[in-house]
Amino acid sequence: MISDPTISIIRLTTLTYPGQTVKKSAGWRPGQTRIARVKKTAAAWIALSLLAAAPAGANPASDAVFAEGQTLVAAKRYAEAADKFEAAVAADPKHAAAWYALAAARRRSSRCDRAIAAYRRYAELAPTEPEPYYGLGLCLRDTGDRAAAIEALKHYVAIEKRPTSQRWLEHAQSVIAELSAPPAAAPGAGPGPGLGKDRAGATLAKAPPPSPGNPAYVEAQALRDKGRIEDAIAKFKQAISLDPRHVAARTALGELLLKIRRDDEAIDVLKTAVEKTPAFPLAWYDLAFAYRARGKMPEAVDAYEHYIKLRPADPDPYYGLARALQQLGRKAAARQAYETYVAMEKHPSEQRWVDAASTQIKALGPAR
Numbered sequence: 001m002i003s004d005p006t007i008s009i010i011r012l013t014t015l016t017y018p019g020q021t022v023k024k025s026a027g028w029r030p031g032q033t034r035i036a037r038v039k040k041t042a043a044a045w046i047a048l049s050l051l052a053a054a055p056a057g058a059n060p061a062s063d064a065v066f067a068e069g070q071t072l073v074a075a076k077r078y079a080e081a082a083d084k085f086e087a088a089v090a091a092d093p094k095h096a097a098a099w100y101a102l103a104a105a106r107r108r109s110s111r112c113d114r115a116i117a118a119y120r121r122y123a124e125l126a127p128t129e130p131e132p133y134y135g136l137g138l139c140l141r142d143t144g145d146r147a148a149a150i151e152a153l154k155h156y157v158a159i160e161k162r163p164t165s166q167r168w169l170e171h172a173q174s175v176i177a178e179l180s181a182p183p184a185a186a187p188g189a190g191p192g193p194g195l196g197k198d199r200a201g202a203t204l205a206k207a208p209p210p211s212p213g214n215p216a217y218v219e220a221q222a223l224r225d226k227g228r229i230e231d232a233i234a235k236f237k238q239a240i241s242l243d244p245r246h247v248a249a250r251t252a253l254g255e256l257l258l259k260i261r262r263d264d265e266a267i268d269v270l271k272t273a274v275e276k277t278p279a280f281p282l283a284w285y286d287l288a289f290a291y292r293a294r295g296k297m298p299e300a301v302d303a304y305e306h307y308i309k310l311r312p313a314d315p316d317p318y319y320g321l322a323r324a325l326q327q328l329g330r331k332a333a334a335r336q337a338y339e340t341y342v343a344m345e346k347h348p349s350e351q352r353w354v355d356a357a358s359t360q361i362k363a364l365g366p367a368r
Contacts (some may be wrong), residue, residue, distance in 0.1 A: 001305075042341040048173060049122055051069065059091055059092035059095065061091045061092070062088045062089075062091035062092030062095045062098065063092075063095075065084050065087045065088045065091060066084065066085065066088040066095060066097065066098045066101075067190075068084045069081040069082075069083075069085045069088065069098075069101070081105075082102070082105045085098050085101050085105065087100065088102075088159065089102060089118075089121075089225075090212060093121075094125060096122055096125040096126050099118050099121045099122040099125065100118075100119075100122045100131065100132065101127075102118045103115045103118035103119040103121075103132065103135060103136075104135060106118060107135050107138065107139055108120075112138075112139035112142045112143050112248075113143060113221070113248040113249075113251065113252045113282075114217060114221060114225075114252070115135065115136075115139045116136060116139050116140065116143070116221065117218055117221035117222050117225060118225075119132040119133075119135050119136040119139065120132070120136065120218065121222075123136070128159075130156050130159045130160040130165075131150045132153075133153065133155045133156035134153070134156045134157075134160075134168055134172055136152045137149045137150075137152035137153035137156060137172065137175065138153075138175065139150075140152055141175065141179060143248040143364070144211065144246075144248065144327075145210050145211060145214055146179055146210075147210045148210050148214070149175075149179060150176055150179050150180060153172045153175055153176050153179075154176060156169075156172050157169060157172050157173060157176070166278060167326045185285060196239070202235030206311075211242075211243045211245075211246055212242045212243050213238075213240065213241075213243035213246040213249055214237035214239070214246075216235050216236075216238040216239035216242060216249075217235075217236070217239040217248065217249045217252075219235050220232045220233075220235030220236040220238075220239060220249070220252070220253075221233055221252065224252075224256060226306040229256065231255070232256060233253065233256060236249050236250075236253035236256070237254060240253070244276070245276055245277065247273050247277035247280045247283060248280075250269055250270070250272060250273035250276075250283070251270065251273050251280065251282050251283045251286060252291070253269050254266045254267075254269040254270035254273060254283070254286055255286050257269060258286065258290055258293065260288065261293075263293045263294050264294070266290045267287065267290045267291065267294065270283055270286050270287040270290055273287075274287060274303075274306070278306075279310065281307055281310040281311050284304075284306045284307040284310065285302050285303075285307045285316075285317065286305075287303045288300045288304040288307060288317070288320060288321075288324075289320065290301035291303060291324075292320065292323065292324055295327075296327065297324045297325075297327045297328045300320070300321075300324040301321060301324050301325060301328070303323040304317045304320055305321070306325065308321070309357050313344075315340070315344035315345040316339050316345075318337045318338070318340045318341035318344065319337075319338075319341045319353060319357060321337045322334045322335075322337035322338040322341065322357065322360065325337055326360070326364070331364050331365075332367065334360075334364060335361055335364045335367060338358075338361045339361060341353075341354070341357050342357050342358055342361070344352055348364075
């Protein structure tokens with residue numbers, strides 16, 4: 001995976017709204033990806049560009065908490081660092097560097113549904129900077145907005161002129177080419193009667209229109225991040241009504257309902273999300289958590305197993321799966337899931353969960 005031109009060593013492992021933190025011990029583990037380090041020279045250049053983008057006369061409290069976040073990043077305490085960046089933008093909504101770091105954290109932790117709004121906010125604050133359009137384009141691609149992704153990445157390529165960004169320019173160009181390519185024709189299918197090759201190719205290459213629910217979806221994310229929860233719920237529902245197949249909006253709504261403990265509503269929303277788009281991993285993960293929260297362990301196991309099929313290299317689901325199996329009295333299967341989690345999870349910031357899993361393995365006794 002190509003890192004984006006940002007502080008890509010940040011790793012978001014908790015999701016917070018004002019005054020709230022949900023930890024893995026409660027079962028809340030959004031799907032995550034490992035973060036590649038950016039070379040020191042690139043990191044230094046990015047730090048300078050972020051400082052240049054910061055508003056003059058920035059809020060001292062916001063600057064202080066942002067500095068704490070940077071220190072935590074250096075110590076590889078990424079979850080705590082992300083909390084600090086959230087606090088920084090809450091204290092000073094014009095803190096450009098904090099918005100950029102937050103957007104990067106969200107994208108690199110497979111949370112593109114939340115990264116889009118943060119990238120756009122940074123772009124508003126630093127309109128001449130090319131960096132946000134790279135990550136924005138990738139997130140739009142990953143949430144299914146192909147046309148908008150191409151537009152964002154083309155804008156990045158057009159305004160990024162620094163030699164140090166060549167690798168990202170090349171990657172952006174390759175993604176544009178991939179998104180612009182015509183879909184593969186069915187085996188043996190020709191262009192059809194009356195269509196020459198050129199005309200057929202032009203027809204196939206046409207990108208699908210953006211989702212009509214996207215504007216409401218983006219607004220819903222912004223409302224959620226400001227703590228206007230009921231307004232955000234209404235906007236998410238509006239996005240879904242405009243585009244019933246907007247799986248990112250359904251998943252974000254289900255997740256928000258979980259955060260405010262409206263678990264039954266969350267289950268209904270997330271069940272519809274996986275029915276309409278069964279290949280969307282995060283919806284399965286959130287659905288598994290929702291079932292666990294309601295004590296529906298067989299359903300939780302099924303949802304975790306669906307997620308594992310889609311993300312086999314991710315250790316996170318095995319922890320929740322083990323907990324669900326343990327509650328069902330399936331000790332051997334629970335032990336195996338815990339052992340798989342311990343064997344796969346190598347990130348230092350997750351050590352406390354590895355220790356917790358190891359404790360449960362001992363409590364379950366030797367394998368038979």
